[in-house]
Amino acid sequence: MNISAGGMLLFMDQAPPVEHVFLLRVPGSKIVKSPTLVEVCWTRAIPIEDYDKRYLVGVKFLSGLSSNPKERVFEQRA
DSSP states (O other), X not given: OEEOSSEEEEEESSOOOTTOEEEEEOTTOSSSOSSEEEEEXXXXXXXXXXXXXXXXXXXXXXXXXXXXXXXXXXXXXX
């Protein structure tokens, strides 16, 4: 939805847990190097219809991995 030097705002159909780390692919972006490693900072539910929700997800770009990266890294496509 929007992007800055430090992170992005995503619109997703699920709410990943805070501190969840994953690879984000942004095909065709000249701003974001793809794939890029991001960490979830916050999520907010957005009701779409009576029984449907989507989520705003704020992520920050990571320059490196923390300890045990294989346990924390998942791939997600934008």
